Amino acid sequence: MRPDARITLLGLTLMAGGLAPALTAQAPRTHRLEATPTTVAYGYYWADAAPVLRVASGDVIDVDTLLTNTPAGLERAGVAPDKVQPSLRRIVTEVTGDRRGPGGHILTGPVYVEGAQPGDVLEVHVESIDLPIDYGYNGCSGFLPENCDRSVPTKIVPLDRAAMTAEFFPGIVVPLKPFFGSMGVAPPAAVGRVSSNPPSRFAGNMDNRELIAGSTLFIPVFVPGALFAVGDGHAAQGDGEVSQTAIETSLRGRLRLTVRKGEPLNWPRAETPTDYISMGADPDLTVATRIAIQEMVDFLARTRRLTKHQAYQLVSVAGHVAVTQLVDKPTMGVHVKVPKSLFR
Numbered sequence: 001m002r003p004d005a006r007i008t009l010l011g012l013t014l015m016a017g018g019l020a021p022a023l024t025a026q027a028p029r030t031h032r033l034e035a036t037p038t039t040v041a042y043g044y045y046w047a048d049a050a051p052v053l054r055v056a057s058g059d060v061i062d063v064d065t066l067l068t069n070t071p072a073g074l075e076r077a078g079v080a081p082d083k084v085q086p087s088l089r090r091i092v093t094e095v096t097g098d099r100r101g102p103g104g105h106i107l108t109g110p111v112y113v114e115g116a117q118p119g120d121v122l123e124v125h126v127e128s129i130d131l132p133i134d135y136g137y138n139g140c141s142g143f144l145p146e147n148c149d150r151s152v153p154t155k156i157v158p159l160d161r162a163a164m165t166a167e168f169f170p171g172i173v174v175p176l177k178p179f180f181g182s183m184g185v186a187p188p189a190a191v192g193r194v195s196s197n198p199p200s201r202f203a204g205n206m207d208n209r210e211l212i213a214g215s216t217l218f219i220p221v222f223v224p225g226a227l228f229a230v231g232d233g234h235a236a237q238g239d240g241e242v243s244q245t246a247i248e249t250s251l252r253g254r255l256r257l258t259v260r261k262g263e264p265l266n267w268p269r270a271e272t273p274t275d276y277i278s279m280g281a282d283p284d285l286t287v288a289t290r291i292a293i294q295e296m297v298d299f300l301a302r303t304r305r306l307t308k309h310q311a312y313q314l315v316s317v318a319g320h321v322a323v324t325q326l327v328d329k330p331t332m333g334v335h336v337k338v339p340k341s342l343f344r
Helices: 009-016 071-076 086-094 285-303 308-318
Strands: 030-033 040-042 053-055 060-065 106-113 121-130 135-138 155-158 165-169 172-175 179-184 216-220 228-236 251-260 269-271 275-282 320-325 332-339
Touching: 030 053, 030 106, 060 106, 060 228, 071 086, 106 251, 121 179, 155 165, 179 216, 179 251, 228 251, 275 285, 285 308, 285 320, 285 332, 308 332
Parallel strands: 030 060, 053 106
Antiparallel strands: 040 106, 060 251, 106 228, 121 216, 121 251, 135 155, 165 172, 179 228, 216 269, 269 275, 275 332, 320 332
16 A cells, blocks of 8 residues: 555544554445344454455445344333344344354454554544434443342333434433444454453443544554454443443444554544543453553653643643443443643
8 A cells, every 4th residue: 555645634633643644545435334144243352253344444334233132132122023123133043152252242343454464553433323223222230230120121212313312211301322332353362252241452342422423443453454343332321331231222334444554552542523532441440540541641742742740730630531331341441531622
């Protein structure tokens, strides 16, 4: 690949944010990727998983993802059989045995991105997210399960896709801000096939509600091709996802996958139109918090001509430390947001 002669606004933004401009091929292509029994990784991220699609750096995938449930589970909760997606029925029926696990998420992928090598960064720009079905579900377990009434079934939540709201309880209306709970790459080969449940340096099940359409996620690459996968669609979620589920639903999204050279990352990082975001994850919430704060301090010191002393002070007076999720056992997540508007 040759360096793109055009320096785009995105390229300028990335250079300001500490990442080198991408090497791009010719005109980017869009690849349709449906969720089928042959295009999903059911419950895992894995360096040895066979890619279901190969794309060039800068290409877009138009991808379907399925909610984390089964037809039987949805029907028990009250979903009419004809409203269960046929693709979900096929996958749950046909993807069995050692093709599943150890986690529970149906991830679409993995996608091999040409040119991605260990030490690079995969940029995932979320161009759009749509709601292909008009319902989601919410369960009750998670961080404080003693609050849950075990006699109450999983809650089916109708989605008003025109208004982008959901009446969660009578008179209580929740705005819909859909995002993919899990976006990640294959972990290092030495760790084998890992559960889709806990996030890590390869990203995965971060459940970060900030990663809506218009956001960009940067993930360290550990294996050739990166092997990107996506799933665990959410229509709405609060920070923490304390009951273990958001409004879980199926999604369709357009994601641009671009390889970045020359600026390795330790942990995933993100940007929205308004904020820089660092992330950390660990079974110990204190350790996860330390990682997320230090990642932001290091990022600001590297990109904003601040000492670490100054960057740490700035995070304290203008940053926002949030618990991303408390329920992706055994790992909890923390993220730190710093507004872009601080930098003139």
